[in-house]
Amino acid sequence: MGETGRLGRDFYTRDVLEVAPELLGKALAIRLQKGDIHKFIITDTEAYRGEEDRACHASRGRTPRTEIMFHGGGRLYVYFVYGMYWMLNIVTAGENDPQAVLIRGVENYPGPGKVTKALGIDRSFYGEDLVTSDRIWIEDNGIVPVFKSGPRIGIDYAGEIWKNKPWRYFTLQLPVDRPGRERGI
DNA sequence: TCAGTGATTAGG
């Protein structure tokens, strides 16, 4: 099936501040158990930028959980939080430069916990390579949405400087955007 | 606004 637009290594091995907004409109493709391929348009992302970024998990050092962020762009950083939700992240930049993009929403599934539930993402996807995997990858389908940016959500612990960086990128219109939620934008 | 839920981490 149409895998022609699959993004290659070069797309991911760039600064996360370039990759995160460019992921908007791309199609996240996943092969489900029966072999059916489902595609979801990415609508909401957040950039986490290296060891200096106090909101980035890698800022507290290399641990078993954050290890994959040090291995170069294109891999998946998947982790479990609040005892219930898997978070899906795409590693960017080069080796030993731990950056990642949180997939905060895809079409019809706004919210990082809803994304992974819809896609069936779990621990087994940790470290998966989007460039070579046969069960998950990202395609460029030509969609270039209008988007806005704003502060990242849920990182009050990171301190004023990092908390206020406008590193969340979200498309306008497509899904029903949640207006005036006092936590975001 | 707030509880649920359990992996991960730092510290003793």
Added chain:
DNA sequence: CTAATCACTGAG
């Protein structure tokens, strides 16, 4: 070993 933390969500 213990305890705190948490890139969330849905109910009230």
